[in-house]
Structure formats: C-alpha cells, structure tokens
Amino acid sequence: MLSFNKFRPQGVVANLFNQTRPTLIAPDTFISTRSYSIFQKTLDDPLRTSPTCFAGKTVLVTGANTGLGFEAALKSFGLHAKHVILGVRDVEKGEQAKQRILQTMPQIPLSLSETTRDGNPTSQRISVRKLDMSDYDSIHNFVNELAAKDGPLDVAILNAGVFGVKYEPLSKYGWENDLQVNVLSTALLSLLLLHAKAIKPKTGVLEFVASRRMRTVRLTEEEKNAPSLLEVFNRKQEKFDASRQYQVSKLLLVAFYKSLATRSANLVQGSPIITAVCPGFCQSNLSRGHQGFAADVLRAVLNTFVLRRTEEGARTLVTGTIPEEERHGRFWYDDELHDVMLPDNVGDTQQFANKILQDVITAIQCDTSVPVV
Ligand SMILES: NC(=O)c1ccc[n+]([C@@H]2O[C@H](COP(=O)([O-])OP(=O)(O)OC[C@H]3O[C@@H](n4cnc5c(N)ncnc54)[C@H](OP(=O)(O)O)[C@@H]3O)[C@@H](O)[C@H]2O)c1
Structure with missing residues (x-):
C-alpha cells in the first residue's frame, strides 16, 4: 500500500470528509466525492x-x-x-466530447485554476483523433500521426474496450470482437507506441485499463492444454457466454501486459512505466449490447445500488498514471497497488503471461508487421 493512504480518513469519517470537500476535476465532484453505491457507501472508503x-x-x-x-x-x-488527445473511432462523437469538456471547465473554481493552471487556461488544448480499434491500419495511422505531430506522450491511457453480447460478427481479421478490441488491437497499439518511442522514457506512463474480475476465470484442463488460448476462445461456442468471454479477454490482456512489463524492465533501456488499472464495477455504456426490458431493469438496479459512478471509476484511471517506478508491472485498484494475480489454475504467472504475449504477437503478425519488444 502506498504511503498516502496513511493520511486518508477512514470509514464513515472518510465519507463525511469527502462529502464536503470540493475537488478540482469533474463538475459533479464539486457536490460530492464519495461513492454512490449504498454498499460502497457503507463498506468502502471513497476513492x-x-x-x-x-x-x-x-x-x-x-x-x-x-x-x-x-x-x-x-x-x-x-x-x-x-x-489532451481523444482517440475515438467516431470523430463526430469525439468532437462532441471535446465540446462537453470545454463547456465543463469554466465551472472549475478560479482560485483552484489560478494556483495550478500553468498561467494561462487557453494554453491548454484538446485534439480529436480517429482511432478504430477494429482496424490495424487505423491504429498504425494513429500512432504515426501521434509520433509526427505531438512529441512523446507523458500519459497514454489505453481505455477503449468492449463487452460483446454476441459471438458474431467477427472482425475483419477473423477474431471475436472482445478478443479483437480488448486484447489484440490494444496489444498492437501498445507495441506500436513503444516502438515509435511515442511515450516518454522513464517518466511516461503507459496504462492498460483492465478488470480484476479476470481472476474469476476458471480454465478447463482442455483449454489450459490447448496450443493457443486465443484460438480456443475464438471458436464458436454452442452457447456464447458473453460474460466469460469478456473476462477471458481481460485475462489475456493482463497476461500480455504482465509479460510486456517484465520484458520492458529487463530489456528496453528507458522504457516508460507500464502499468494496469481496474476501475471497479462502474456505470458506463459497456453493457449497451444488452437490450430489452430485463436488461434495462437490471441496469437500473445496478446503477442505483451497486455500481460506482463513472466519474469515480475514472479517478482510478487518473491516479493510476502517477509516474512511480513501483507501478511498473503491477495492478492499481481501490487506491492500492497490487501484484498481478492471475486465476489460481493457470499455473506459473510469468510463464502463462509469456505464452500469451507470444500468442498475441503471432496473432497480430498474421495481419501486420509488429515490432517485437
Ligand atoms: N464499466 C466497468 O464496470 C468496467 C470495469 C472494469 C474495466 N472496464 C474497462 O474500462 C474501459 C472503458 O469501458 P467503459 O465502461 O467506459 O465502457 P463504454 O462506456 O462502453 O466506453 C467504451 C469506449 O471504448 C470505445 N470503443 C469500443 N470499441 C472500439 C473500437 N473498435 N475502436 C475504438 N474505440 C472503441 C467506445 O467507443 P464508441 O462509443 O464509439 O463505441 C467507448 O469510447 C474498457 O476497457 C472496459 O473493459 C470497465
């Protein structure tokens, strides 16, 4: 646990404290910074x-x-x-997001902005860039543009992800969508960013947005012994288990990340800090594929009683980017730094992670040329 936790108020006091303390970030956090889930309200400290x-x-x-x-x-x-660079597959939606950010910012209290903004608010800018994580050409173009125009990044938050409800349609490379977006394309993007030296060495942070629920995956003996887990989970199943597929995709992502971080620490001089976070179970559009009355009712119940607000989940994405060496290869969630723990039955973590990294590289090399870190 990091030292600042010592200074955090705990339990009920924390909630009272955070209820009244303004933040300088999202507009709704001026009202309250505590969690909205009744369970988290009573059981957890606010993030x-x-x-x-x-x-x-x-x-x-x-x-x-x-x-x-x-x-x-x-x-x-x-x-x-x-x-701030917004990597989005739909530029129009990206432009709308940019406008929402610009409209929100005047709500930041002047006293706060004067003390911390670097002199001139207008010196800040937001760019919207096309990034389709189902298309390797788009990912290549995105990284090339970034390297040419922007200089090295301080922070790269690889957040784009999906929770598919159906097996099909497959991506144009023949992969199930969760595997394509959450694993293969995210891996490709990270490798290209590293290869292009598009993230600052040592102090720059490359962050993968993962999920701790990947630990709940139980692989069968047959799955474990298969030559490629990617291939196993890319096969059409009799009944598509969307939840398991999503968790598997995050398991493969975390395994890839773990191996990449280990290699970077061992092999690459001046690697950025490579880290992963889990925001917790949050309100968002991730479940958008689940349609119908039952899904709407469940969503309403979860949103009201269980899930963290999106804003609160995003705190973890941001606090995860603090440039501290100890974060490299580890997993940040609930304001604590954890070792990467894969499901118990996958065997040795590093061996499993190395195997997945090789599988991923093989899979993306089929379609494009990928630098091997
Ligand atoms: N919400 C949770 O409880 C939770 C928990 C743990 C981890 N996460 C992870 O957090 C990340 C963000 O998810 P969220 O909950 O905020 O979901 P969300 O509201 O659905 O946002 C997902 C984002 O990813 C983008 N995206 C999806 N497919 C893409 C593609 N092919 N190319 C480019 N962008 C694509 C979406 O763009 P469009 O709007 O254009 O589709 C959207 O901007 C994901 O990686 C998710 O797995 C979420």
Whole structure:
C-alpha cells in the first residue's frame, strides 16, 4: 500500500470528509466525492481524487468519447494537461466530447485554476483523433500521426474496450470482437507506441485499463492444454457466454501486459512505466449490447445500488498514471497497488503471461508487421 493512504480518513469519517470537500476535476465532484453505491457507501472508503497535476503534460485517452474514457479525459484537462488527445473511432462523437469538456471547465473554481493552471487556461488544448480499434491500419495511422505531430506522450491511457453480447460478427481479421478490441488491437497499439518511442522514457506512463474480475476465470484442463488460448476462445461456442468471454479477454490482456512489463524492465533501456488499472464495477455504456426490458431493469438496479459512478471509476484511471517506478508491472485498484494475480489454475504467472504475449504477437503478425519488444 502506498504511503498516502496513511493520511486518508477512514470509514464513515472518510465519507463525511469527502462529502464536503470540493475537488478540482469533474463538475459533479464539486457536490460530492464519495461513492454512490449504498454498499460502497457503507463498506468502502471513497476513492481518492487525483493527487497529481498534469500541467505541461500531453495525455492520450483512447475510447474517450464516453464512459470512463470521457471522464478520464475531462479530469486530465481539469488537472491542467497541456494537451489532451481523444482517440475515438467516431470523430463526430469525439468532437462532441471535446465540446462537453470545454463547456465543463469554466465551472472549475478560479482560485483552484489560478494556483495550478500553468498561467494561462487557453494554453491548454484538446485534439480529436480517429482511432478504430477494429482496424490495424487505423491504429498504425494513429500512432504515426501521434509520433509526427505531438512529441512523446507523458500519459497514454489505453481505455477503449468492449463487452460483446454476441459471438458474431467477427472482425475483419477473423477474431471475436472482445478478443479483437480488448486484447489484440490494444496489444498492437501498445507495441506500436513503444516502438515509435511515442511515450516518454522513464517518466511516461503507459496504462492498460483492465478488470480484476479476470481472476474469476476458471480454465478447463482442455483449454489450459490447448496450443493457443486465443484460438480456443475464438471458436464458436454452442452457447456464447458473453460474460466469460469478456473476462477471458481481460485475462489475456493482463497476461500480455504482465509479460510486456517484465520484458520492458529487463530489456528496453528507458522504457516508460507500464502499468494496469481496474476501475471497479462502474456505470458506463459497456453493457449497451444488452437490450430489452430485463436488461434495462437490471441496469437500473445496478446503477442505483451497486455500481460506482463513472466519474469515480475514472479517478482510478487518473491516479493510476502517477509516474512511480513501483507501478511498473503491477495492478492499481481501490487506491492500492497490487501484484498481478492471475486465476489460481493457470499455473506459473510469468510463464502463462509469456505464452500469451507470444500468442498475441503471432496473432497480430498474421495481419501486420509488429515490432517485437
Ligand atoms: N464499466 C466497468 O464496470 C468496467 C470495469 C472494469 C474495466 N472496464 C474497462 O474500462 C474501459 C472503458 O469501458 P467503459 O465502461 O467506459 O465502457 P463504454 O462506456 O462502453 O466506453 C467504451 C469506449 O471504448 C470505445 N470503443 C469500443 N470499441 C472500439 C473500437 N473498435 N475502436 C475504438 N474505440 C472503441 C467506445 O467507443 P464508441 O462509443 O464509439 O463505441 C467507448 O469510447 C474498457 O476497457 C472496459 O473493459 C470497465
């Protein structure tokens, strides 16, 4: 646990404290910074708001038009980032998100902005860039443009992700959508960013947005012994288990990340800090594929009683980017730094992670040329 936790108020006191304390970030956090879930309200401390300042920094957030990505971009701007880049598949939605951020910012109390903004609010800017995580050409173009125009990033939050409800349609590379977006394309983007040296060495942060629920995956013996887990989970199943598929995609992402971080620490001079976060179970559009009355009722119940607000989840995305070496290769959630723990039955974590990294690289090399870290 990091030392600042010592100074955090605990339990009920924390809730009272945070209820009245304003933050300098999202508009609704002026009202309250505590969790809205009744369970979290009573059982958990509220998550910390950002202790950091992004003044002078360039921050990339993928999937920034909505959900956690939007809130993280809003916070980054509120924390005075010099340049916030919204990586979005739909540029129009990205432009709308940019406008929402710009309209929100005047609500930041002047006293706060004067003390921490680097002199001139208008020196900040937001760019909207096309990034389709179902299309490798789009990912290549995105990284090329970034490297050519923006100089190295201080922070890259790889947030774009999906929770598919159906097996089909497959991506144009023949992959089930969760595997394509959450694993393969996210891996490709990270490798290209590293290869292009598009993130600052040592102090820059490359953050994967993962999910701790990947630990609940139980692989069968047959799955474990298969030559490629990616191939196993890409096969059409008799009945598509959307929830398991999503968790598997996050398991493969975390395994890839773990191996990448280990390799980078061992092999690459001046690697950025490579880290992963889990925002917790949050309100967002992630379940948008689940349609119908029952889904709406369940969503309403979860949103009201169980889930963290999107804004609160996004705090984790932002606090996860504090440039501390100890975060490299570890997992940040609930304001604590954890070792990466994969499901118990996958065997040795590092061996499993290395195997997944190789599988992922093989899969994306089929369709494109990928630098091997
Ligand atoms: N919400 C949770 O409880 C939770 C928990 C743990 C982890 N996470 C992770 O947090 C991240 C953000 O999810 P969220 O909950 O904020 O969901 P969300 O509201 O659905 O946002 C997902 C974002 O990813 C983008 N995206 C999806 N497919 C894309 C593609 N092919 N190319 C480019 N962008 C794409 C979406 O763009 P469009 O709007 O254009 O589709 C959207 O901006 C995901 O990685 C998710 O797995 C969420």
